[in-house]
Amino acid sequence: MDFIQINVQCDAPFGEILTAEMGELGFTSFVETELGFEAYIEEEEFSHPAVQTLFNNYRKQTRIWYELKKIPKVNWNEEWEKNYDPINVDDKIYVRATFHESKPAFDYEIVINPKMSFGTGHHETTHQMLALQYDIDHKDKSLIDIGSGTGILAIMGAKLGAKSVAATDVDEWCIENSQDNFDLNEVKPEFIKKGTIHQLALTETYDIVLANINTNVLLEEIPEYVKILNSKGHLFLSGFYETDLPQVNALVLEHGLVEVKHTTRKNWVAIVYQKVS
Ligand SMILES: C[S@@+](CC[C@H](N)C(=O)[O-])C[C@H]1O[C@@H](n2cnc3c(N)ncnc32)[C@H](O)[C@@H]1O
Structure with missing residues (x-):
């Protein structure tokens, strides 16, 4: 056959x-x-x-x-x-599958069983989100990863010292895959819930909110992300092109956040903001 x-x-x-x-x-x-x-x-x-x-x-x-x-x-x-390569993020973070050898020389290693979910580190958006996370203090912070895919960003957060990590996705397969990967990395999530932020009506607030989704979803949901972000907390966004940055920026700044840093790779943007009030 x-x-x-x-x-x-x-x-x-x-x-x-x-x-x-x-x-x-x-x-x-x-x-x-x-x-x-x-x-x-x-x-x-x-x-x-x-x-x-x-x-x-x-x-x-x-x-x-x-x-x-x-x-x-x-x-x-x-x-x-044979064709599935591990990912090296700035010689600091190593993302590998279960069948790759471990590389203890990296500061952090994440093991991902990619199945069919997005979030292996191969995509420019995930790669940049990981690099931005590395530069922001996660120690003892509470974190939520919205649109977790494989759960890679939440796992990175746990490895960087977050005291709690939670994940959501609209796709059942991603929920299962995130759970698998949390287990593989010995991370115990607070919860992994299926649904959009509107459907989930989350009541907790977080020090770190991560969302690597797409322009339309982000523009619709940014006000909700701000609501669940603690004062002085960080909001990480990706999943959009450079051309959409002014629109995303305007909406986030309108909600009282300031830009900390953004990066671009092959026209894809990842950005981190801080809630000042
Ligand atoms: C681009 S992938 C990102 C995966 C992973 N967080 C990463 O950074 O590689 C986007 C994920 O968001 C999920 N998604 C799409 N719309 C969503 C929404 N409104 N709320 C939550 N998750 C959503 C998709 O199922 C997909 O797993």
Whole structure:
């Protein structure tokens, strides 16, 4: 049985939707690429009518581009592991999968079982969020990671000394995957809850709020993030392009926060603000 390899290019918000839809239909081994992601499916499964219907819909979308390639059957796990590299963030943080060797020379090491969730450190947004977190004191702080994906940012927070970490995501798979990764890193979260910040109606407040999602969600939810942020607390945001920075900045500053620092990589921004009042 051969495999079909798909290489998808799309805007970030689509990536999450597409990987979720394709995962349900049997695509596997999702790997982020510079402009989207790659995934695989057995040839027989690819001809299933549900998959064909999905692709007929994608063909009509102008913001999704994909290429299909037939490749011979291989031991898929082995191949995937061979091509899945660990991440080095500024020679300080090492993000690896369970099948990579540990590198104790780094200040912090995070082990991620990426399954199908976003947040392996390969994406520019995650990479920059980790680097920004490294520079902000987390010791004895309470933290919430909104849109946790693999849970990587909350895990980083725990390793940096946060006294409590909580996580939320809208995707059931990410909730399970975050729990797996918390276990792998021996981090005990306060909670991992499914839902948007509106649905969850959180009552606690936090010293650190992290949200690496996308422009639309951030613009809609920033006022809620500010509400659950303690005075002098830090708000970390990513998941948007440089072109959207003025709009994000205006909204956050309007809510009484000041910018501490931002970085950009390949047009993706990550930024940290502090609540001054
Ligand atoms: C770009 S990924 C970030 C994952 C991880 N935090 C990281 O930094 O790599 C965004 C995550 O947010 C989740 N998400 C999307 N909309 C959301 C919302 N309104 N509230 C909470 N999570 C959301 C997605 O399911 C996805 O796991």
